[in-house]
Amino acid sequence: MDDSVDTPLDRQIAAFRRFTRFYTRHLGVLREGLLDSPYPLTEARVLYELAQAPDLGAADLARRLGLDAGYLSRILRRFETDGLLAREPVPEDGRRATLRLTEAGRQEFAVLDAASRGQVRGLLARLPDAARRRLVAAMRTVEALLDRDAPAPWLIRPLGPGDGGWVVESHGRLYAQEYGWNAEFEALVAEIVAAFLRAHDPAREGGWIAERDGVPVGSVFVVRQDARTAKLRLLLVEPEARGLGIGRRLVEHAIGFARGAGYARMTLWTNDVLVAARRIYEAAGFVCTAREPHTSFGKDLISETWERALTPE
Amino acid sequence: MDDSVDTPLDRQIAAFRRFTRFYTRHLGVLREGLLDSPYPLTEARVLYELAQAPDLGAADLARRLGLDAGYLSRILRRFETDGLLAREPVPEDGRRATLRLTEAGRQEFAVLDAASRGQVRGLLARLPDAARRRLVAAMRTVEALLDRDAPAPWLIRPLGPGDGGWVVESHGRLYAQEYGWNAEFEALVAEIVAAFLRAHDPAREGGWIAERDGVPVGSVFVVRQDARTAKLRLLLVEPEARGLGIGRRLVEHAIGFARGAGYARMTLWTNDVLVAARRIYEAAGFVCTAREPHTSFGKDLISETWERALTPE
DNA sequence: CGGAGATACTTGCCCAAGTCAACGATCTGC
DNA sequence: GCAGATCGTTGACTTGGGCAAGTATCTCCG
Numbered sequence: 223m224d225d226s227v228d229t230p231l232d233r234q235i236a237a238f239r240r241f242t243r244f245y246t247r248h249l250g251v252l253r254e255g256l257l258d259s260p261y262p263l264t265e266a267r268v269l270y271e272l273a274q275a276p277d278l279g280a281a282d283l284a285r286r287l288g289l290d291a292g293y294l295s296r297i298l299r300r301f302e303t304d305g306l307l308a309r310e311p312v313p314e315d316g317r318r319a320t321l322r323l324t325e326a327g328r329q330e331f332a333v334l335d336a337a338s339r340g341q342v343r344g345l346l347a348r349l350p351d352a353a354r355r356r357l358v359a360a361m362r363t364v365e366a367l368l369d370r371d372a373p374a375p376w377l378i379r380p381l382g383p384g385d386g387g388w389v390v391e392s393h394g395r396l397y398a399q400e401y402g403w404n405a406e407f408e409a410l411v412a413e414i415v416a417a418f419l420r421a422h423d424p425a426r427e428g429g430w431i432a433e434r435d436g437v438p439v440g441s442v443f444v445v446r447q448d449a450r451t452a453k454l455r456l457l458l459v460e461p462e463a464r465g466l467g468i469g470r471r472l473v474e475h476a477i478g479f480a481r482g483a484g485y486a487r488m489t490l491w492t493n494d495v496l497v498a499a500r501r502i503y504e505a506a507g508f509v510c511t512a513r514e515p516h517t518s519f520g521k522d523l524i525s526e527t528w529e530r531a532l533t534p535e
Numbered sequence: 536m537d538d539s540v541d542t543p544l545d546r547q548i549a550a551f552r553r554f555t556r557f558y559t560r561h562l563g564v565l566r567e568g569l570l571d572s573p574y575p576l577t578e579a580r581v582l583y584e585l586a587q588a589p590d591l592g593a594a595d596l597a598r599r600l601g602l603d604a605g606y607l608s609r610i611l612r613r614f615e616t617d618g619l620l621a622r623e624p625v626p627e628d629g630r631r632a633t634l635r636l637t638e639a640g641r642q643e644f645a646v647l648d649a650a651s652r653g654q655v656r657g658l659l660a661r662l663p664d665a666a667r668r669r670l671v672a673a674m675r676t677v678e679a680l681l682d683r684d685a686p687a688p689w690l691i692r693p694l695g696p697g698d699g700g701w702v703v704e705s706h707g708r709l710y711a712q713e714y715g716w717n718a719e720f721e722a723l724v725a726e727i728v729a730a731f732l733r734a735h736d737p738a739r740e741g742g743w744i745a746e747r748d749g750v751p752v753g754s755v756f757v758v759r760q761d762a763r764t765a766k767l768r769l770l771l772v773e774p775e776a777r778g779l780g781i782g783r784r785l786v787e788h789a790i791g792f793a794r795g796a797g798y799a800r801m802t803l804w805t806n807d808v809l810v811a812a813r814r815i816y817e818a819a820g821f822v823c824t825a826r827e828p829h830t831s832f833g834k835d836l837i838s839e840t841w842e843r844a845l846t847p848e
Numbered sequence: 849c850g851g852a853g854a855t856a857c858t859t860g861c862c863c864a865a866g867t868c869a870a871c872g873a874t875c876t877g878c
Numbered sequence: 879g880c881a882g883a884t885c886g887t888t889g890a891c892t893t894g895g896g897c898a899a900g901t902a903t904c905t906c907c908g
Contacts, residue, residue, distance in 0.1 A: 229749075230746065230749035230750075231656070231659070231667075231749065232749070233746075233748055233749035234659060234667055234668075234671045234748060234749035234750070235652055235655045235656055235659060236748070236749075237671045237674060237675060237748035237749065238655050238658075238659065238670070238671065238674065239651065239652070239655055240678075241674035241675075241677070241678055242562065242565065242655075243580075243583075244678050244681075244682065245558050245562070245677075246562060246580075247600070247601060248681060248682075249555065249558070249559060249562075250601040251601070252555065254601075262893075262894075263894095264894070264895085267556070267559070270556070279856075279857090280856070280857065281855075281856055281857075286560075287560065288560055288563040288564065289895085290895060290896055290897080291856080291857065291858085292857090292858070292859075292860095292895085292896080292897080292898095293894075293895050293896075294857095295857060295858055295859080296858090296859090296895095299858090315855095315856085315903075315904070316856095316902075316903050316904080317855065317856040317857070317902065317903045317904070318855090318856060318857085318903090319856090319857085338552065339548055339552070342548045342551050342552055342555075343544070343548055345551075345681075346544065346547060346548060346551065349680060353680055354544075354547055355547075356676060356680065357547075357551070357676070357677060357680040357681070358547050358550045358551065359673075360672075360673040360674075360676035360677045360680070361550060361551065361554035361673075361677055362550065362554075363669060363670070363673035364554070364558075364670060364673045364674055364677065365553075365554055365557050367662060367666055367669065367670045367673070368557075368561060368658070368670070369557065369561075383707050383708050383711030383712065383718070383721065384704045384705070384707040384708030384709075384711070384721070385704075385707075386703060386704075386707060386718070386721050386722070386725060387700055387701065387702070387703030387704025387705065387706065387707045387708070387721060387724070387725070388665070388700065388704045389700070390699060390700030390703050390704070390725065390728070391697045391698075391699075391700025391701045391703070391704055392664075392665070392697070392700065393700070394696050394697040394698075394699060394700045395664065395696050395697025395700070396697075398696030398697070399696065405696070405699070405732045406732070406733065408696065408697070408699050408700060408732050409699070409728075409729045409730075409731075409732035409733040410729075411700070412699060412700070412703065412725045412726075412728050412729035412732065413725075413726070413729045413733075415703070415722075415725050416722045416723075416725035416726045416729060417722075418722075419718045419719070419721050419722035419725065420719065420722040420726075434663075434666075436669075437663065437665045437666045437669060438665055439663050439665070439666075460663035460664070460665070461663070462660075462661060462662055462663040462664075462666075463663055575864065575865080576865095577864090577865070577866090592885075592886090593885075593886060594884075594885055594886075602866085603865095603866060603867060603868085604885080604886070604887085605866090605867080605868080605869095605886090605887075605888075605889095606865070606866055606867080607886095608886065608887055608888080609887090609888090611886095612887090628874075628875070628884095628885085629873070629874055629875080629885095630873065630874045630875070630884065630885040630886065631874095631884090631885060631886085632885090632886085
């Protein structure tokens with residue numbers, strides 16, 4: 223049924239859609255289990271939100287649940303006439319009214335809530351504890367990765383298990399994709415990383431990962447070139463995480479470390495095609511001191527050496 | 536709001552329900568994105584099932600999608616009058632008729648399918664590759680745990696850009712996690728991978744990735760030890776993908792390649808703590824020929840050499 | 849200050865989505 | 879050969895929810 227080339231991304235898309243279909247069906251089943259309740263799904267959701275987050279206005283609620291304002295208005299009126307809901311006008315805004323459950327409303331909700339909780343308990347009880355934990359962790363992961371209206375916070379942390387491999391993987395993947403470099407480059411990165419992992423003086427050398435949502439999105443290394451010169455290496459930021467200033471912060475972090483480690487200057491080696499990195503280096507006070515054509519990674523390139531002094535703070 | 540004792544199970548239940556609410560909202564958003572399509576959600580789902588699994592009867596379909604038989608009957612009639620659907624009576628059962636999309640139906644579906652796929656692609660494109668992989672893996676985990684009999688298709692493919700790095704990353708991460716090995720091991724793997732990427736004879740050496748849903752879940756390499764001896768290396772299967780026979784198939788694949796490349800025997804090096812791998816090697820006809828204590832990766836270990844003959848097919 | 853445009857909420861109108869019950873045709877097991 | 883299930887259809891009905899117009903209020907900006 224598929225005539226297109228089947229890339230990993232296509233397979234990821236297929237997996238995503240299969241999950242969506244799966245969960246649609248799953249939600250249908252959950253819903254049926256609660257059929258004896260007098261409230262249809264949407265009303266139950268409204269009740270739930272009202273119980274969880276009091277002092278909402280109707281518009282907030284509609285946005286939160288993705289409901290039509292008109293439809294919601296009717297539901298709320300019904301709740302009100304049934305004595306489940308009270309509205310209080312907001313003094314500072316004549317249009318709005320905060321919604322609050324009455325005691326009766328809270329009781330109705332408690333019944334509903336207990337039923338739903340019992341249903342989920344029944345589901346979870348069928349799983350061994352380790353599986354339950356994995357399930358919950360996986361759900362959290364999906365949620366965190368899909369729900370990113372708020373720009374996810376990120377941090378810089380030292381290298382941990384697997385991170386060296388990630389640096390190799392991301393360099394190999396990205397430089398192949400963006401510049402067409404071949405496996406020779408991935409091999410070079412692997413050698414650099416291997417040498418670093420094999421032996422480095424933590425006082426004078428270091429590697430760091432920029433991480434967002436528990437996922438690596440960038441890297442930078444500082445290694446010793448000679449007693450007075452630090453070398454910056456393996457700076458990378460995933461395309462999807464660019465524009466957040468992560469690259470700049472990584473370089474600043476590296477400079478700070480090198481300064482603290484007592485180096486007098488810092489150098490780095492790059493290629494002229496890497497224009498985004500170039501701007502970061504310039505902004506960080508580096509100056510290009512040498513350019514040299516070479517043939518590597520399956521391409522004709524011009525390598526560049528950049529340098530800057532490190533004066534103690 | 537909660538007066539009950541808060542056990543881990545309660546928190547798991549709460550997380551489960553939060554995810555369910557989250558995904559309900561998420562589905563609402565996905566649905567809105569496809570509003571311009573002429574088919575409402577349910578009809579689209581029916582179309583989808585028909586395209587995926589041909590030769591269903593109406594009752595099968597209703598069960599699969601959790602739809603009312605009467606409602607479905609009407610939808611199907613509409614499809615039929617629109618020329619999207621053909622019914623064929625089943626000879627051995629006069630009540631049933633198998634449903635099959637016509638050429639026009641398949642085309643309608645293709646349009647719908649492309650739109651949905653494009654929407655998901657847009658969502659995934661916002662994520663860095665590592666995050667995409669984690670997302671898909673997490674979805675797969677949820678699915679597998681909630682629906683024990685969900686089959687998981689996977690395949691074995693040659694190494695591509697970034698895969699060498701993934702091999703380093705997964706080895707470093709897993710052996711640290713499962714056996715507490717230190718960065719020396721990740722360094723060793725990086726060196727092996729670097730040497731392989733740097734130069735290998737494709738006729739006599741190879742590396743492969745087991746991939747599921749576009750996510751790497753396993754690896755195996757064959758390298759030359761001497762003219763007559765192949766060496767199997769870097770066999771690994773992610774914990775989430777174990778128990779599916781992937782390890783066995785990777786070893787079989789490696790043996791098949793080595794045999795085709797003209798080697799007379801195959802050898803491999805492992806450690807006695809890796810009990811799962813041991814069983815795979817035994818089943819594949821390997822015999823342990825030497826054991827030797829050593830101290831590596833921050834642990835006292837016993838290394839093992841295994842061998843088997845390779846007779847031409 | 850005043851007017852343009854947003855926002856909060858309501859209402860009427862409408863159709864899509866789904867339920868329920870009854871019905872004929874056919875199959876399966878005893 | 880009959881009871882009971884299953885497949886599929888139909889008519890009558892309820893519910894869920896989208897859309898657009900309208901009122902009242904607020905906010906921003908010249």
